[in-house]
Amino acid sequence: xxxxxxxxxxxxxARFGLLIVIFFSTCAIFAPWLAPYGQSQIVGDVWEPLxxxxxxxxxxxxxxxxxxxxxxxxxxxxxxxxxTGCAFGLGALLGFLAATMRGWxxxxxxxxxxxIISIPTLIFALIVLSATGTAIPWLITxxxxxxxxxxxxxxxxxxxxxxxxDYVEAARLRGEGLWWIMREEILPNAMTPLAAEFGLRFCFxxxxxxxxxxxxxxxxxxxxxWGAMVRGNADGIAWGYMHPLVPxxxxxxxxxxINLVVDTAxxxxxxxxxxx
Amino acid sequence: xxxxxxxVSDLLIEADIDxxxxxxxxxxxxxxxxxxxxxxxxxxxxxxxxxGLTALGYTKPGCRIVSGSIKLDGVDLTKMKEPQLRQIxxxxxxxxxxxxxxxxxxxxxxxxxxxxxxxxxxxxxxAEARERSVELFRQLELPDPEHIGERYPHQVSGGQLQRAMTxxxxxCDPDIIxxxxxxxxxxxxxxxxxxxxxxxxxxxxxxxxxxxxxDLAVVAQMADRIMVLxxxxxxxxxxxxxxxxxxxxxxxxxxxxxRALRETRKDHNEDNVQLSIENITASYFGPNKNVxxxxxxxxxKGKTVAVVGESGxxxxxxxRVITGLLxxxxxxxxxxxxxxxxxxxxxxxxxxxxxxxxxxxxDIAMNPRHKIKKIIGRPLEFYLGMTGKxxxxxxxxxxxxxxxxxxxxxxxPGQLSGGEKQRICIARALAAEPELIICDEVTxxxxxxxxxxxxxxxxxxxxxxxxSYLFxxxDLAxxxxxxxxxxxxxxxxxxxxxxxxxxxxxxxxxxTELLLSSVPEMDPDWLTNLVDKRKRGESPTSESIET
Numbered sequence: 001x002x003x004x005x006x007x008x009x010x011x012x013x014a015r016f017g018l019l020i021v022i023f024f025s026t027c028a029i030f031a032p033w034l035a036p037y038g039q040s041q042i043v044g045d046v047w048e049p050l051x052x053x054x055x056x057x058x059x060x061x062x063x064x065x066x067x068x069x070x071x072x073x074x075x076x077x078x079x080x081x082x083x084t085g086c087a088f089g090l091g092a093l094l095g096f097l098a099a100t101m102r103g104w105x106x107x108x109x110x111x112x113x114x115x116i117i118s119i120p121t122l123i124f125a126l127i128v129l130s131a132t133g134t135a136i137p138w139l140i141t142x143x144x145x146x147x148x149x150x151x152x153x154x155x156x157x158x159x160x161x162x163x164x165x166d167y168v169e170a171a172r173l174r175g176e177g178l179w180w181i182m183r184e185e186i187l188p189n190a191m192t193p194l195a196a197e198f199g200l201r202f203c204f205x206x207x208x209x210x211x212x213x214x215x216x217x218x219x220x221x222x223x224x225x226w227g228a229m230v231r232g233n234a235d236g237i238a239w240g241y242m243h244p245l246v247p248x249x250x251x252x253x254x255x256x257x258i259n260l261v262v263d264t265a266x267x268x269x270x271x272x273x274x275x276x
Numbered sequence: 277x278x279x280x281x282x283x284v285s286d287l288l289i290e291a292d293i294d295x296x297x298x299x300x301x302x303x304x305x306x307x308x309x310x311x312x313x314x315x316x317x318x319x320x321x322x323x324x325x326x327x328g329l330t331a332l333g334y335t336k337p338g339c340r341i342v343s344g345s346i347k348l349d350g351v352d353l354t355k356m357k358e359p360q361l362r363q364i365x366x367x368x369x370x371x372x373x374x375x376x377x378x379x380x381x382x383x384x385x386x387x388x389x390x391x392x393x394x395x396x397x398x399x400x401x402x403a404e405a406r407e408r409s410v411e412l413f414r415q416l417e418l419p420d421p422e423h424i425g426e427r428y429p430h431q432v433s434g435g436q437l438q439r440a441m442t443x444x445x446x447x448c449d450p451d452i453i454x455x456x457x458x459x460x461x462x463x464x465x466x467x468x469x470x471x472x473x474x475x476x477x478x479x480x481x482x483x484x485x486x487x488x489x490x491d492l493a494v495v496a497q498m499a500d501r502i503m504v505l506x507x508x509x510x511x512x513x514x515x516x517x518x519x520x521x522x523x524x525x526x527x528x529x530x531x532x533x534x535r536a537l538r539e540t541r542k543d544h545n546e547d548n549v550q551l552s553i554e555n556i557t558a559s560y561f562g563p564n565k566n567v568x569x570x571x572x573x574x575x576x577k578g579k580t581v582a583v584v585g586e587s588g589x590x591x592x593x594x595x596r597v598i599t600g601l602l603x604x605x606x607x608x609x610x611x612x613x614x615x616x617x618x619x620x621x622x623x624x625x626x627x628x629x630x631x632x633x634x635x636x637x638x639d640i641a642m643n644p645r646h647k648i649k650k651i652i653g654r655p656l657e658f659y660l661g662m663t664g665k666x667x668x669x670x671x672x673x674x675x676x677x678x679x680x681x682x683x684x685x686x687x688x689p690g691q692l693s694g695g696e697k698q699r700i701c702i703a704r705a706l707a708a709e710p711e712l713i714i715c716d717e718v719t720x721x722x723x724x725x726x727x728x729x730x731x732x733x734x735x736x737x738x739x740x741x742x743x744s745y746l747f748x749x750x751d752l753a754x755x756x757x758x759x760x761x762x763x764x765x766x767x768x769x770x771x772x773x774x775x776x777x778x779x780x781x782x783x784x785x786x787x788t789e790l791l792l793s794s795v796p797e798m799d800p801d802w803l804t805n806l807v808d809k810r811k812r813g814e815s816p817t818s819e820s821i822e823t
Contacts, residue, residue, distance in 0.1 A: 165640045170641055
């Protein structure tokens with residue numbers, strides 16, 4: 001079968017990464033069927049031990065850690081995907097616009113992006129979110145705007161290279177409008193670098209959401225999320241409980257997995273080979 | 277027992293093509309004596325570079341030598357390890373690449389790069405290297421040989437850089453130099469100077485050389501012996517002179533005939549002027565740096581006007597002005613009796629439709645992510661409002677017109693050969709049903725036989741459809757076969773214009789004379805005679821034109 005063959009043609013890093021991504025995606029998609037309990041259901045005592053009655057024990061108020069991790073995967077991945085998607089829609093659109101129109105449009109957009117990018121990400125998010133509140137639409141909007149900025153820069157640089165190609169000139173000579181040139185001439189040729197960037201940005205977004213949750217500004221209970229789980233269980237460290245390390249490991253594992261896959265994808269797309 | 281200098285026997289080289297090893301050089305053999313120049317000729321994909329480079333014991337990444345031997349003075353290079361080979365390369369066997377501009381390191385002066393390999397091989401000290409560089413720069417007729425070595429690559433011209441690279445290759449007194457298309461990227465007028473200098477230097481030092489090129493006329497000037505390659509096979513091998521007079525194989529005959537001049541019709545109908553360029557002056561950076569100055573050209577309906585000149589003559593800028601990409605600072609363009617708006621964005625769809633353009637590199641002139649049917653179909657949809665079945669049928673009709681199989685409609689440009697791609701570009705231009713097509717160096721990226729096919733196609737289409745062509749080129753052979761009228765440009769000005777017969781028969785303007793005399797001919801003595809003539813002042817040179 002084609003897919004299996006493709007899998008075996010990958011190096012071990014990519015295989016490992018792919019398995020991680022598939023594992024967590026499965027958890028996310030089938031969460032209600034996989035999780036033994038609900039994500040906010042109190043099922044036992046506080047901090048029941050790991051690998052006992054509950055596989056990953058229970059948290060600081062007695063919820064099942066395994067169920068929370070599974071639901072957490074679903075909440076976090078969905079949120080990060082949606083946010084990264086918005087960031088890419090916005091960033092790529094503006095980037096292409098700047099590259100195709102050049103002149104003052106490019107200047108205004110680029111300087112605006114320079115300005116936003118000069119503000120430290122986490123601080124910017126904290127300030128805006130503490131003013132707007134932590135409703136999910138706000139969370140998505142704020143993080144999407146933050147990450148649209150680096151996407152803008154990449155999209156603009158890639159589009160600039162494409163824009164000088166004869167086929168874009170041919171389209172202009174034909175009299176094609178701006179929208180056609182961006183959608184039909186530039187976008188398909190910018191897809192590869194943008195897709196690679198998507199994988200990387202997804203990790204950043206994921207980590208930022210975890211960080212915000214850790215600080216209490218991310219997803220709010222009863223929705224489970226890994227950052228908040230680290231925060232909630234953090235006090236347990238003092239009593240020798242390993243519980244906060246489990247969600248932390250999940251965050252690390254998923255981001256590493258995605259990075260491994262992205263690395264290989266970029267390598268394949270750019271035509272580089274292992275033996276070179 | 278005495279050895280030949282280089283003896284390559286039964287060499288089989290394979291290349292990794294999409295994960296499958298396929299032979300690209302099929303059991304080729306070659307011998308080279310001291311002081312002999314052998315010419316390897318063939319179209320792209322013939323395996324000539326791959327084969328030529330093996331004299332260095334080198335194969336490009338993704339290639340491997342399967343069997344055979346490469347003996348340099350009796351020592352087999354295929355059995356050597358990389359460090360030993362490195363000792364030989366740059367010392368006994370050296371290399372001159374096609375694009376000197378891309379092969380020099382822009383961060384170091386010419387001399388630093390000249391001295392690097394010589395000093396590294398322990399052949400000479402820095403001071404000796406300096407002396408030697410001056411000597412070689414002088415021999416290769418570089419200006420100011422004492423000081424040119426202190427310049428950086430971007431401070432000298434392309435032709436000078438190519439000569440500096442030859443000097444570098446000669447630096448260690450090698451036994452063999454491999455020239456890989458050293459003049460392909462140069463203008464005809466520059467090519468002469470480089471060819472002459474290379475030949476003198478190589479002959480004077482009794483160095484053997486392998487000269488790789490696709491141009492039979494060039495190899496005729498350089499080589500003692502010629503090997504004609506095709507798809508990795510040897511087609512014909514023999515003495516240069518006798519091969520030119522009496523080619524044995526059909527393929528060699530075809531290559532020889534490419535340059536033969538074809539007589540085209542000569543009826544004139546001056547009244548029917550379609551496009552008239554009046555007093556056009558244009559510049560990219562302000563009024564003091566005019567790229568075009570006071571250009572006047574008329575294009576008669578259904579005829580071909582060829583604009584000839586070397587790079588920097590402003591011929592491509594003229595195309596940009598006509599298409600509206602670069603509004604002129606002065607002058608106007610009259611199309612079918614009405615004035616065209618200077619800027620692209622101001623022109624009507626009708627105006628855009630009637631002037632189409634075909635580019636030099638079909639590779640980047642088509643969106644690699646669009647299928648052929650979309651590339652050809654878009655103008656149909658955009659200008660003529662065709663959709664659905666009507667559009668698809670018209671696409672197939674156009675494919676038949678350019679002699680491309682119908683199933684290509686479903687392919688992407690990357691799956692096509694260079695000539696096929698250029699045909700698709702022609703179809704795209706035709707789809708708009710234009711009255712004038714601007715062809716910007718459309719054949720210069722193609723092999724000669726393929727280029728001939730494209731020119732034939734363009735001529736036939738003109739006969740059938742009555743379109744006019746503005747043909748921009750630096751290649752006079754192309755001009756001879758396709759033009760009705762010729763405009764010769766030099767440094768942004770028109771130096772001579774008129775009907776083909778007028779321009780091509782003497783007396784010529786000095787620059788036209790230089791251009792015409794610079795086109796290599798199949799005669800092996802052509803270069804020698806020309807250089808003599810120029811030295812005696814009977815034929816113009818680049819320097820005499822400039823003053």
